Amino acid sequence: MPSVIRKVKLSDTVANELLLLIRNGTYPSGTRLPPERELSARFGVSRASLRDxxxxxxxxxxxxxxxxxxxxVRSPNAQTLSLPFRGLLSGSPQAALDLLEFRLLLEPEVAALxxxxxxxxxxxxxxxxLNQQREAAARGLRLSKEDLQFHQLVAQTAGNPVILEVLALLRSLLSDLRTTALTGHLPELTIAQHGRIAQAILANDPERARTAMFDHLTAVVETSALKPTAQDRSSRPAGEVTL
Structure with missing residues (x-):
């Protein structure tokens, strides 16, 4: 049976060609693209296809x-790259738990590295x-910003640019949860756990750093409004990691 040939939309072709021009420096970041009329004529497409x-x-x-x-033209950042995923998280506790589960798989290994x-x-x-966290807690403030900075520091210490980009996207997706489900009402616990992570990293002890980060992220969920119920856990396949 002959394979089905997918028809490529004109807008897809134009998007790909424009992306190449952006990446090769023809249109650098901050540049205003030529008017629609000029680009439509250049690519031989309608303005509707160009806008698509x-x-x-x-x-x-x-x-x-x-x-x-x-x-x-702009340089993509974590905030803009996370936009297509935000709809998946909106109003879906399970999707938020899945995101945190992904974090649990990733960040302990980053701490070990x-x-x-x-x-x-x-x-x-x-x-x-850690001192900034203690000062914020003493003033009765939530540790949202300080928590982000600590996890960013762990990622920077790991020294892998790809990890930094992935975690930046992850933090952007988690930003909304920090003001709803991840309320940060237990600053003493957070600081103590961050302290253990820092000690293990500075002692060059990967296994202890991995365990400390795993325990910390598990506690984040267990003390949040997203804590899975017994029914949630029982509905997961046997052997699947749960938070």
Whole structure:
């Protein structure tokens, strides 16, 4: 039986060609793209197809359409790249739990890598991060910003640029949860757990760092409004990691 040939939309082709021009520097970040009339003629497509291509690139964080001003090239960041995923999390406790489960699989290994690569020069940054958390807790503030900074520091210590980008996207997706389900009402517990993670990393003890991060992230869920019920756990396949 002959295979089905998928018809490629004109807007997909235009989006791909524009993306190549952006990446090869023809249209650098901050540049306003030529008017729709000019681009439509260049690519031989209608303005409708061109606007569809713009929408695709906007979702990728590659362009910004400014009403009445034009379309500008931009550098994608975690905030823009997370937009397509936010709808999956909105109003879905299970989707939020799945996101936290992914974090539980990833960040303990990042902590272990950080422990293998940590040097004496990293100690002041960890001490500063913990002191900032203590000061915020003493003022009765939530540790949202301080918590993000600590986990960013762990990722930076791991020294892998790909990990930094993935965790930046993950933190952006978690940002809404921090003000709803992940309320941060137990600052003393958070600081103590962060302290254990920092100690293990600075002691170059990957196994202890992995365990400390795993325990910390598990506690985050267990003390949050997203804590899974017994029914939630029983509905998962046998052997699946649960939070």
């Amino acid at each position: 291509a713009f929408r695709q690139l906007e979702l990728l964080g590659q362009v910004e359409v400014r009403q009445g001003d034009g379309t500008y 950080a422990a293998r690569r940590a040097a004496a020069g990293h100690a002041p940054a960890f001490e500063l991060a």
